Amino acid sequence: MLGLALVLVFVSAEIRQPRSAEALAGAELNLTCSHGSLTTETIFWYRQFASRGPQYIVSGYQGIVNSIDPEGALHIPEDRKSSTLSLRRARLADAAVYYCALRDTVGQPGAAPVQ
Ligand SMILES: *[C@@H]1O[C@H](CO)[C@@H](O)[C@H](O)[C@H]1NC(C)=O
Numbered sequence: 001m002l003g004l005a006l007v008l009v010f011v012s013a014e015i016r017q018p019r020s021a022e023a024l025a026g027a028e029l030n031l032t033c034s035h036g037s038l039t040t041e042t043i044f045w046y047r048q049f050a051s052r053g054p055q056y057i058v059s060g061y062q063g064i065v066n067s068i069d070p071e072g073a074l075h076i077p078e079d080r081k082s083s084t085l086s087l088r089r090a091r092l093a094d095a096a097v098y099y100c101a102l103r104d105t106v107g108q109p110g111a112a113p114v115q
Contacts, residue, residue, distance in 0.1 A: 029090035033100035034082045041102040043076060043083045048097045057085065057098075070094050 023029035035043065044059040047070075058067040058074045060083075065074045072087040083100055 023087075023090040025091055026089050029087045029094075031085045031087070031098050031100075032082055033084075035080065035100075035102065043074070043080075044101045045074060045083070045085050046099045046101065047094075048099070050096075054099065 021029055021031050033043075042059050042061050045057040045067075046054040047057055048054045057070070058065050060074050060076050062076045062078065062080060064076075067073055067085070070087050070091075071089065072085065075084040075086060076082075085098065085100070087094060
């Protein structure tokens with residue numbers, strides 16, 4: 001299948017939860033992290049390309065926060081038990097390890113990029 005973008009998601013530190021998601025190039029792709037019981041933490045999303053440092057994408061507390069690169073939005077429901085990074089149009093260039101984190105540092109990587 002040409003143009004398949006594969007990404008791995010994982011929750012750092014407290015909740016380790018590797019997940020993968022895939023979509024055809026050009027399609028919307030949702031990456032969802034479950035957070036269990038959150039208190040007051042802001043939710044951060046990062047991504048990391050092979051042999052590069054983590055790159056901040058977007059953060060939020062609740063509701064919808066737009067993301068410019070990659071184009072899309074972070075959705076955090078009222079109960080804050082999950083967060084969904086929605087990429088408007090997944091591209092091969094978006095293939096990376098995506099992290100959701102509960103603070104502005106990324107925990108130890110527990111997953112490798114896949115393509
Ligand atoms: C992605 O998530 C958004 C927000 O929850 C939703 O509106 C949309 O339908 C989802 N898209 C897919 C492809 O699951």
